[in-house]
Amino acid sequence: MKIAIENAIFHDIGEFRNLYRIILNGDQRHVFLIDYPSILKSVNFEKMEPIDREILSLSYVSNNRTEILPKFTISKVSGNNHFSTDEAILYLDQPLNILLEHGLNDRYFLEALFKHFDEDKEILKHLSKGWIIFDHAGGAGPIKSVINGTFRSMQTWPKKDKKVYLRFFVIMDSDKKTNVSALGNDKENIVKYLTKNEITHHVLVKREMENYVPELILATLEDNYLNEYCNLSTIQKDYFDLEKGLIHERGAKKGNKEVEDFYASLNDRSWKILQAGINTVKYNSENFKNEFGKLFNDPNVTKNSLIGRCGGTKYENELQEIVNKVKSLL
Numbered sequence: 001m002k003i004a005i006e007n008a009i010f011h012d013i014g015e016f017r018n019l020y021r022i023i024l025n026g027d028q029r030h031v032f033l034i035d036y037p038s039i040l041k042s043v044n045f046e047k048m049e050p051i052d053r054e055i056l057s058l059s060y061v062s063n064n065r066t067e068i069l070p071k072f073t074i075s076k077v078s079g080n081n082h083f084s085t086d087e088a089i090l091y092l093d094q095p096l097n098i099l100l101e102h103g104l105n106d107r108y109f110l111e112a113l114f115k116h117f118d119e120d121k122e123i124l125k126h127l128s129k130g131w132i133i134f135d136h137a138g139g140a141g142p143i144k145s146v147i148n149g150t151f152r153s154m155q156t157w158p159k160k161d162k163k164v165y166l167r168f169f170v171i172m173d174s175d176k177k178t179n180v181s182a183l184g185n186d187k188e189n190i191v192k193y194l195t196k197n198e199i200t201h202h203v204l205v206k207r208e209m210e211n212y213v214p215e216l217i218l219a220t221l222e223d224n225y226l227n228e229y230c231n232l233s234t235i236q237k238d239y240f241d242l243e244k245g246l247i248h249e250r251g252a253k254k255g256n257k258e259v260e261d262f263y264a265s266l267n268d269r270s271w272k273i274l275q276a277g278i279n280t281v282k283y284n285s286e287n288f289k290n291e292f293g294k295l296f297n298d299p300n301v302t303k304n305s306l307i308g309r310c311g312g313t314k315y316e317n318e319l320q321e322i323v324n325k326v327k328s329l330l
Contacts, residue, residue, distance in 0.1 A: 001092075001209055001330055004033040004070035009085065010042040012076070018085030019074065020048075022092060023056055029131065029330070030092075033061055033070055048310060057230050072164075080164050087158055091165055096132045097150075099143060099170045103136025104252075105293035106171065109209040110134075110322075112296035116303040117323040128330055139187055140172055163197045169195055169326055170201040173208040178239050178262040208236040210292055212319070214305035217298050223280050228273045235247050243288045245277035261323060 010209075023032070036057075039045050045053070059145045061068060075082040083091060100106035114123040126132040133304050137143045147168060154162045175184055180183045183191070194201045206212060215237075229240060239262070241247075246263065248255040263271070278284065283292050295301075303314075310319050313320065 001028070002031045002068055002075040003088070004071045006073060006075045006077075007038050007042075008076050009074055010044055013044060014045040015039060015076065015085045018089060020052070022074075022085065024052065025192055026092070026130070028058060029126070029129075031061055031068075032056070033068060037040065055142060070252065071152075078215065080159070080161060084158070090157060091167070094165075094167045095130060096126070096326075097135050097168050098132060099135050099137055099146060099168055100135055100325070101140050101143070102289050103134060105289045106209055107134050108293035108296040109121055109212060110171070112301055112324075113319050113323050114307065116301075116306060117320050122330060123323070130194055131330075132326075138176075140190060143172070143190055143271075147193075147197070147199070152236040163199075166199060167196065167329070168199050169329055170199060172201070172203050173219055174204050174206065175243075176207055177256065177259050179235055181239070181258065185247055202324050202325055205318050206207055206240065210242045211238055211240065212299060212306065212309055213292075213295050214309045216305060217295050217300060218302075221280070223278075225276065225278055227271050231270070233265070234261075236265075240274075241277075242292070243278055243285065246271060246275040247277070249275065 005019065009019050022030075048056070072088070073082045074085055074088050076084070078084075098110065100110075111127075114121075114127070117322050118124065123132065135146065137146050147166070150166065150168075151162050154165055157165055159165070170190075172187060172190065176182075177186065182188075183203065191201065192201060198211055204212075215230050218230055225245070227235065229242065232240060246259070248259075250260065250268065263274075266274070278288060278292075307314065307317055312318060312320075
């Protein structure tokens with residue numbers, strides 16, 4: 001994370017002690033924007049141990065680098081984007097919380113993205129150090145409850161507007177049944193809530209994370225249902241419910257006309273197979289959410305195979321966008 005530090009902090013012994021903790025506990029994962037030549041003259045800097053001065057020298061860039069925008073400024077002046085050293089400690093002691101609808105299944109998907117789309121492996125390093133954690137919301141609905149609980153835990157923190165302290169990234173399935181389906185009211189309300197609270201988030205373009213499993217992985221399972229899924233058109237695969245299938249019989253009174261029109265190219269045999277839902281020994285209604293995501297760990301999952309299922313180019317695609325959003329919060 002890029003953090004600006006005002007010179008006055010180095011001249012206040014109380015603030016400097018806190019700053020000392022921030023710099024040393026940061027384990028060189030933060031970049032500090034400071035006026036280094038000026039702080040060299042401060043009494044407190046001169047009292048630092050040589051090794052600690054070296055750590056600081058390795059972690060700073062000049063505050064004259066206008067192209068580098070800090071996440072916040074450590075300052076003696078109050079403001080939404082200005083933190084005291086006490087506030088900075090509270091904020092930085094929090095890990096980045098990646099909030100998932102379905103903890104286990106969703107985590108495999110994201111770990112595959114971090115492995116294949118984060119070239120410097122910065123995110124994986126943060127995960128290994130505990131600087132990023134995955135949190136399981138238990139579906140889309142409880143997402144707001146989890147974040148509201150964090151707000152309540154911050155009631156004694158200095159600023160009135162607590163959202164400046166939040167460290168969340170939220171990712172959700174779109175749950176769209178077709179490419180023309182609107183986002184459901186529940187998801188739309190969550191997006192509005194996240195936007196209002198300035199929480200970085202991503203709603204998947206496809207229906208669910210399972211729709212991003214490369215086809216070559218599914219083909220190796222030698223399952224009639226999955227083979228029929230692989231025979232769908234690209235856009236049909238994007239919005240197919242891999243777990244439950246088409247559910248209704250074709251032409252059923254309680255069926256969904258939008259869905260029927262979307263899969264109008266299917267013959268009756270294919271419809272009947274895809275209506276049943278997945279039901280292999282390993283992947284069935286009881287263990288689907290816990291097991292299917294593990295396919296992202298297959299050694300044949302690569303950046304190219306993920307892009308092949310996702311769409312886009314090597315440098316511009318939805319999966320890279322997700323990784324870039326997470327990296328912007330580190």
